[in-house]
Amino acid sequence: MKNASTEHLIVICQTTGDQHAFNELFARHDQALKLFLYHRLGSDNIDDIVQETYVKAFLKIKQFDGKSKFTTWLYRIAFNEFLQLKRKTSIFTRLKERWQSDSERLLSSKDSSSIYIDAQREIERLSSIQQQVFVYAELYEHSHTEISELLKIPLGSVKTYLKQAREQIRVQDDV
Missing domain, CATH: 1.10.1740.10 (RNA polymerase sigma factor, region 2, helix turn helix motif)
Structure with missing residues (x-):
């Protein structure tokens, strides 16, 4: 060879x-x-x-x-x-920073469960399909194509739902 x-x-x-x-x-x-x-x-x-x-x-x-x-x-x-890693890192960094700052501001104790509750609340605000796409993309790190196959929806829809979910979380971050 x-x-x-x-x-x-x-x-x-x-x-x-x-x-x-x-x-x-x-x-x-x-x-x-x-x-x-x-x-x-x-x-x-x-x-x-x-x-x-x-x-x-x-x-x-x-x-x-x-x-x-x-x-x-x-x-x-x-x-x-590289771009995929950067996107994953940036969304999780923003969410983590927000959840940690909120929990530090609201709690005097070291109750880290509030971070998970906040994360769950952020995701629950999304529509059902946005939640599924977001979780598959951000938490399980599936590609758009894999998500399309898993959820049996068009690839363009996967991209749209993921963009909407990220934008909605970003808007909530800014509030």
């Missing part, structure tokens, strides 16, 4: 799913991928994003059509993983 070209390794991965070919393919691109991410993110979460990128690439290797360079395709997956 070490002597095989990148193109040959891609074909092997696409046709047979050979993990040795996949490992060789990504070993060749590991340092470049990490460097690409480092220049965009700094050192935060690079290993997590690289791992998620490899998983997604392995699962979607058959979708690589060769119209672009393999590295372009791989970097696009990595960048999407």
